[in-house]
Amino acid sequence: MTGLTGDERDLLAPVERTPILSRTLEWASINSGTGNLDGLAAMAGYLADAFAQLPGEVRLVEPAPVEKVDARGALREVGHGRHLVLSVRPEAERRVILTGHMDTVYASDHPFQACAWLDDDTLNGPGTADMKGGLSLMLAGLAAYEHRAPTLGYDVLINSDEETGSLSSAALIEGLAQGKLAALTYEPGLPDGSMARARPGSGNYAAVVTGRSAHAGRNPQDGRNALVAASDLALRLAAGVREGLTINPARIEGGAPNNTVPDLAILHFNLRPRTPDLAEAARALVSAAVAEVSALHDVHIHLHGHVSRPPKPITPATQALFGLVSQAAADLGQPMRWQDTGGVCDGNNIAACGVPVLDTMGALGGSIHSPQEFMIASSLDARARLTALVLHRLDRHGIQAGAPTA
Template structure:
């Protein structure tokens, strides 16, 4: 830490691991799967209480309405939990946004519900890395920063639906990102300290295919088989995969009894374009495939969905933010590497607003979205110090990033 100023050393000295870990364990004990509204409400209450330790106003914001295709091909509403927003010094000329999510991928019926220690530093538990540890260390870092006579303003957004695409919080993300000089998002980094650089976009779609039913033995020629059409559409979409564009037909629903030509099928698929240009290519691919299949099978196809996570390229402003964070990490003696990733997160949405974002500021960990998820406890206080130092240096450096 030889490159730290005496002011910075004083800023970081109060950060301790124990309270950050204690909060992480308390929050990980609450199941807050995206569909568990009771669990999300309990989690939101805990977060609201905890973040009142910071100056500013805590609000719980209602989600915007979201619809999804059901198994019968009809649009139905999908309910979500409320989103937490803390606004600190909203009148400041220079402001930052920090984001995280309270939801996890583990439903309340999932068997993975408790934490245990694999060794003295490795905490195995649901949502520990992704991202209740990240939320806890974010709070600790901001609390330390607030002791430095700060002038930087910031908003904290913790949404309830990140794991399913942030559809009910996307307008709120865009609203709060507007005009910010930088963004920090608390997705986990890898155990070796690797951080995400560029990310592809992501689009989730459902193609609802209506054919015509008929008797499978007496007059199958009078039917229009929606399942066959769905399979053909899946193959055409998969054939469009190319460098920088992945295509994943994921599930076909619908069908009929064995003696009936099925008149309904729903194809669910995901696209991940690396660049905005490839997002346009992907849309043309979908349109062409749907037109060809509809004509070949004499069926109607209604498409729902879209690219909800725009591609996240690296701008000059983002490189400058990476440089600032890399220097802060080096001054703290923390390993930091950068690599492109195939995953997506709210950092994609923020980058689409023209704001430079670093979206792996959370705890070090791994095996996320699986029953083997873990975090490294030693990263909790280390990353809290990194948050405090980055905020302090953003504050002190003046107008340029």
């Protein structure tokens, strides 16, 4: 490790892989799928106990109410777990925010529930990379940082609903991000150490189409086929794809018996705009398609949803933060690249608050959201050292303009 001062070497010396890995294995053994409220409550308890070793106050925050369209086209409230917040030195003039999530995409009845070693350095397991390894190394990095007379204040937010869009924690994220010097989010990095650069926005929608039922043989002309209207809407939305904007009609629910004109259909779709201008263009496109289909098929369409993840462009402040982090990584012998990605995360929401954010500070790994998910164990202590060093340099020097950006 070249380029480190003696003080920085002393800062990083206590970081060891074994306790970080042990926590990761323990936490990965707890199913905390977004819908498993009991598992999330257990996970929140483990996290609260672990992060209590840091100075400051740990609290569990109730989720904001969230409604979802059900198979009958009605809104119903969806339960979520509580979110963990740790506030350290809230009185500090300069503060940062570190975020992660305790939920995974694996439900309690999903067959992928156990960890297995693929080789000496590769761990296959649910949520190991995304992101229980990231949470564990974040804690190790913060603990190391606290040993060297820190003055930087910070908030840690670990939410319970990131995998479904952070709808019950969006306001909490926004409130905690305000006025922060920088943000670090612990989504997994790619196996080669690459970090996510710009991200598109994302919005999930449900279009509830209400038509009129009729007998399919006796008087079909009196019916208004909601399924046909929903299909027409799906085709019109899919035709709106352009450079920098993807629209994915994903599922149609509803219908009726074969001898009945269906009076209900629900089209679920996702759109991902690369820029704020494209997000506005997408909203206009959806509104126009809904109006046209409603008029043509004589149906009523109620649209539920919005762009909950704003696009995350790259600003000069974000480039400067990457310069600081990439220099720290190079000094630690962890060269990294920065590349645009099609995925979204809480970093989108933080960036929308005007705060520079790097959102792949977590463990290295891949095949996330699948039974092939894996984490590279040697990245746990490596990324913990990176966290401690970045916080130390932010504390001592702030974000230096003109730092290297590639």
